[in-house]
Amino acid sequence: MGVITFINFFEYNWQVRDEWFDWCNQLSNEELIKDRTGGVGSILFTLFHIIDVEYSWIRGIQGKEDVVVEFADYDTSEKVKSLSVRFRSEIAEFLKTNLIELKEKVVGVPWDEDKYTVEEILHHLIAHEIHHIGQLSVWSRELELTPVHANFIGRKFKSSHSY
């Protein structure tokens, strides 16, 4: 059975996310926060939601209290990107720790009545972001814009130390 490191998927997601922030620069803020069909509603709220969910679960794994962020305070692409940068450095630090020892640990969080292992939660976060990015790609084509390329192969990743 093959084993892989989680970090590759997180680095992929972070790289693609940053490319979506660049992509956002071609649109007005009105278009970015406009309600759309499917997903969580708007392009910018999708990016905010991905970041919020990732950070909340990573804090949950660490037994830290949830930090509630409100979209009303992060309603421009610049603000959401700065939130992403801020949370990411903390997440990258955590992902450098020895997750093998943690992966069977059972975690409970205030926003979910069930408990999950750290391994399940990390899988969830990876799939969660990729899924929502797939939704952005459809909205992009509906706006007659080329979406960010989603391929995993052909990308170069920084070492996690760069984050």
Added chain:
Amino acid sequence: MGVITFINFFEYNWQVRDEWFDWCNQLSNEELIKDRTGGVGSILFTLFHIIDVEYSWIRGIQGKEDVVVEFADYDTSEKVKSLSVRFRSEIAEFLKTNLIELKEKVVGVPWDEDKYTVEEILHHLIAHEIHHIGQLSVWSRELELTPVHANFIGRKFKSSHSY
């Protein structure tokens, strides 16, 4: 650094894919093959494409010749599902082998001029399917239908031996 097994993500993708086949039953074949904005075009072609790409790369990793399948021969949900079942058993067998030994192996395939490691290709296949499923979820809402739930957490997976 955490390590995870690839099989969990493949099982997640296969379970979600099967739920999308069930979801397809509420639509006419005309709706399923109708061209839509974004992604690879239609709901059914998306599912066909995911299956084709997964199988082609897994055969490529094994050094086996590519099997070309034409969508014209698989233009109903039943036919695409049967293709998925057929290919999956072969893929599941391969994923049971010791991928740790293989992961650094460099693979070249006829449809891509670059070469990639087995590890990169397996990451690519996992992200590829999740991304396209995200696209289906938007089209589903545009059809005023509830999409298949995409959460990783809260799912029960069969052992890979069941496939």
